[in-house]
Amino acid sequence: MVEATRYDKNLLFSERAIKQRPSFVRQMLALLQEHPEIISFAGGLPDPETMPTEEMFKCQQLPIDLVSPEGKAIAEKHLKQLGLKRFAGDLKRELNYCATTGRGHFKGEMVKLLKELTGVEYGKDEILVCNAGQQGISLMARAFLNPHDVVYTYGNTYVGAIPAFELVGAVKRGIPVDKRGIVIDKLVEDLERTVPNPDLSHKVRVPGQLSIKELEEIIEREKSIVDKDRRGKMVYINAFYDNPNQTVLPRERAEKLVKLAYKYNLVIFEDEPYGEVGFLDGEFKHDGLPYLNKIGKDMQKxxxxxxxxxxxxxxxxxxxxxxxxxxxxxxxxEFIDKIQVIEQADSLCPSTKAQAEVATYLMNYDIAEHIDILRRGYKAKGDLFESELQKTKHLWPLIEGYNRGPLFFFITFKPGVAVSEMFTEENILKYGVMAVPGKFCGDETDLTVRSNQGFASPDQIKEGLKRWDRLAEDLYPSKR
Ligand SMILES: Cc1ncc(COP(=O)(O)O)c(C=O)c1O
Known part of the structure; x- marks a missing residue:
């Protein structure tokens, strides 16, 4: 007979799972799914209107076989019907697993694209495909950060990066940001104040010299240093329209940062989803952004x-x-090779089929033309959001200032406003509008909010701001 015991799920979860907080944005997205009448300025969703839906409809119709003569003949006819020039692959191959680092055709297209955008030509062993940026962040965290290791971020940083760093037990240390991104002097102050990471240069220069036992000893020794005195190992940065502050890092600061990485033995983790859809000083420029990876490559030489x-x-x-x-x-x-070992354990490989479809898209369409459409679309929406925001009677007087980027506005309110009180679940349901309080990005003042205008339609932007205005009127009647 089985003895009756109390079945306690809490004793089954890992320490990490218990400590990990649910993501506010994901919770809000779930709320939105239940209540589609809510106008959301919360997610980081791109504009559905500018997605290449018709093009992808064609690129997703991959042929069955591109190798046998009969298969090739069918595929040729199929290409003509679809008005395409080439398929990246066929279903006989693309329905299977692929190498952890990704499919050759997709990597090849991305190498070309990165060369065009950043000016760096990566070799095939210098590039790894992953399940979008979120997995990339998670892989970086696991490949570089031990529990208690410090990662420098912007004071307020990307909401999705924070849990990925927390999951490995790393410690996020926010460095102050002004209108032009990270304040380099503040980072230098921290690097000088803190206890250096162990000098392993004599070991790591000879691959394989560092044994697991030695590593464990180092980690033990490191644990004796309190977290606040530990020098950071990694700098996580979005140089262009960082999420959420929406600042753009000037070249001069970017160069200083790369120099610091050499001086203090840091890895700079540059995550740039927004540079290409942004516009600088209101102008559309397509003459290449000063990416940190390009600066690093030049400095290395x-x-x-x-x-x-x-x-x-x-x-x-x-x-x-x-x-x-x-x-x-x-x-x-060598960095990429180590990260792919982590990816092997995480997902085996990125989606083979998605890579073939997107590679087909890149082979057949002009991505620069598409990016230009995005830039113009986001600029128009930003202009609309800005003018409607300034027209609000109750909300606008509460605002101290804002930074504007292609998908988001990062708004700072005047003292006395508590943004997290504005966007409680109750208020979101009552007023039918939501945005992300800066608190979830690390802001301790509770005076900031990240608002996405990129996803909403023009009508939703107007209506959403009207609703937000009503909320402001009800919550802060004395501030009028
Ligand atoms: C700064 C930043 N990094 C990474 C991501 C993750 O995007 P994805 O996983 O879709 O690539 C986002 C998404 O909004 C982001 O803003």
């Missing part, structure tokens, strides 16, 4: 160093579509 300290994460979510769940991590081949 100049200094005669053996590696580029910048690892570059480039998701296609905001320039093509997020449903593909595809991104690439690009950088030093």
């Amino acid at each position: 100049g200094l005669g160093e053996s590696s580029n300290p910048v690892l570059f994460l480039f998701t296609i979510s905001k320039i093509i579509f997020p449903g593909s769940r595809l991104a690439v991590l690009a950088g030093d081949a």
Whole structure:
């Protein structure tokens, strides 16, 4: 006979699962699914109107076989009917697993694209395909950060990056940000104040020299340093229209940052979903953004160093579509090789079929033309949001200032406003509008909000701001 015991699920979960907090944005998205009447400025969703739906409809009709003469003949006819030039692959291959680092055709297309956008030509062993940016962040966290290791971020940082760092037990240390991104002097202050990471240069220069036992000893020794005095190992950064602050890092600061990475032995994790859909100073410019990975590559040559300290994460979510769940991590081949070992355990490989479809899209369509459409669309929506916001009678007087990016506004309210009180579940349901309080991005003032105007239609932008205005009127009647 089985003895009756109390079945306690809490004793089954891992310590990590118990500690991990649910994501506010994901919860809000769930609320939105239940209440589609709510106008959401909350998610990071791109504009559904500018997604290449018709093009993808064609690119998803991959042929069955591109190898046998009969298969090829059918595929040729099929191509003509669809008005395409090439297919990246066929279903006989694309329905199967692929290498962890990704399919050659997709990687090839991404190498070309990164060369065009960033000016760096990555070799095939310097690039790894992952399940979009979120997995890229998670892989980076696991490949580089031990429990208690410090990762420098912007004071307020991407809501999705925080749990990925927390999941490995790393400690996020926010560095102050002004209108032009990270304040480098503040980072230097922290690097100088803190206890250096152990000097393993004599070991790591000879691959395989560091044994697991030695590593464990180092980690033990490291644990004796309190977290606040520990020097960071990684800098996580979005240089262009960072999420959520919407700042753009000037080249001069970017160069200083890369120099610091060499001086203090840091890895710079550059995650750039927004640069290409952004516009600088209200102008459309397509003459290449000063990506940190390019600066790192140039500096590496100049200094005669053996590696580029910048690892570059480039998701296609905001320039093509997020449903593909595809991104690439690009950088030093030894870094990439280590990260792919982590990916093997995580997902085996990225979606083979999605890679073939998106590679077909990139082979057949002009991505620069598409990006230009996105830029113009986002600029128009930003202009509309800005003018409607300034017209609000009750909301606008509460606002101190804002930074504007292609998908988001990052708004700072005047003292006395508590943003998290504005967007309680009760208020969201009552007024039918929502945005993300900066608190969830690390802001301790509770005076900021990240608001996405990229997803909403023009009518929703107008109506959403009217609703937000009513909420402001009811919550802060004395501030009029
Ligand atoms: C800064 C940043 N990084 C990464 C991501 C993750 O995007 P995805 O997983 O769709 O590539 C986002 C999404 O909004 C983001 O804003």
